[in-house]
Amino acid sequence: MTSPADSLTCPTCGAPAAARAEKGGRSPRPFCSRRCADIDLGRWFQESYAIPAVESADDTIVESLAAVKAHSEEDI
Numbered sequence: 001m002t003s004p005a006d007s008l009t010c011p012t013c014g015a016p017a018a019a020r021a022e023k024g025g026r027s028p029r030p031f032c033s034r035r036c037a038d039i040d041l042g043r044w045f046q047e048s049y050a051i052p053a054v055e056s057a058d059d060t061i062v063e064s065l066a067a068v069k070a071h072s073e074e075d076i
């Protein structure tokens, strides 16, 4: 009774994906749960931060990164 479209597995944990949302509702598909969707989103953000495109207008991010770096150098 399962069609190929319904046999998705959660990319985060491999469990069967959540059911399709009702019309107008929200579903965490293709994840099994909201939690796994958040985990994947978190990974995605970390990867995009890892790209050294720090020519941003937001100086606070650059300052906090510099502070973290200074601290880790102190610890060594």
Ligand SMILES: [Zn+2]
Binding pocket: 010, 011, 012, 013, 014, 015, 031, 032, 033, 036
């Ligand atoms: Zn999952």
